[in-house]
Amino acid sequence: MSHVHRRRGRVKSLPGQAPEPSLLPVSRARKITRKVEEPAVESVPLERLHPAPWNPRTIKDERFQNLGRSIQADPDFLWRRPILATADGAIYAGNMRYRAAQHLGMATVPAVVEDIPEQLAKERALRDNHQWGDWxxxxxxxxxxxxxxxxxxxxxxxxxxxxxxxxxxxxxxxxxxxxxxxAYHEQFGVTVICKDASEQERVYDELRGKGYDCRVVVV
Known part of the structure; x- marks a missing residue:
């Protein structure tokens, strides 16, 4: 009977055999095969959540109104992009969705609540809000x-x-x-002449906030 003598490290193969892969250290193998539990998306009461005070993200009125309408039109999308919060309920991703849900009178929102360090929450907040790609x-x-x-x-x-x-x-x-x-449809409007782009943006936001249908033009 032939014997194959194994040594520490790489095992030599017999003639005509494919080389055996090197063996991983036990500690490293355990690290690779360790099962990581994924946090679950749950329906969380709004009263358990609050925006993280250090989150620099904000939203203009027009976008906020459209966000609320978007949630009303497709509420199931919140389950595909849930709010992310730390164990104490501080929201680090989804502040605007949370505020829109409040505005709509929702009692609960889909959220992932997990115990993570504040530094990691801040890093994730920046990753979530950063626009990585370009249109x-x-x-x-x-x-x-x-x-x-x-x-x-x-x-x-x-x-x-x-x-x-x-x-x-x-x-x-x-x-x-x-x-x-x-096709032609009769419409009635008023043209407002602004002195510069900044005033144009301010007037546009004010009129949109009052419910007027506005169009931005440069002449």
Whole structure:
């Protein structure tokens, strides 16, 4: 009977055999195979949660109103992107969704609550809010135009009217144009002349906040 003598480290193979892989140290093997429990998404009462005081994220009124409408239109999406909070209920990802849920009178929200260090929560907050990628404006404009043609409300997708006007202009279509480019619908409006871009933005936000349907133009 032949014997294969094993030594510490790599095992030599017999002629004609494939080399055996080197053995991992036991401690390292245990680290790799250790099962990590994933935190569960739960329906958490709003009273158990609060925005982290150090979170620098904010939201303008127009986006906030659209966020609320978006949640009403597709509440199940909150389960696909739950609020993230520390064990004491401090929200480090999803502050705006939490505030919109409050505004809508919701009693609970889908959330993941776990015991993590504050430093990790701050790092995750920045990762969550950072825009890693860039839009390809022309392709995005075509996608938005296709969705609008199919009846989608583009304001529920997180874009302002100003952004939509710019993006749809990439494909030669305005925000207010009808599907039939020759169709005419009578509208009544007032043109407000602003002295600069800053005043234009301020007036636009004020009028939108009062419920007016506004369009941003540069002449």
């Amino acid at each position: 390809q404006d022309e392709q995005l404009g075509e996608l938005l135009f296709g969705l609008r043609t199919d009846g989608a409300d583009l304001e529920l997708l997180g874009f302002t009217d100003k952004e939509l006007a710019k993006l749809l202009d990439e494909v030669g279509v305005g925000v207010g144009e009808a599907e039939d480019e020759f």
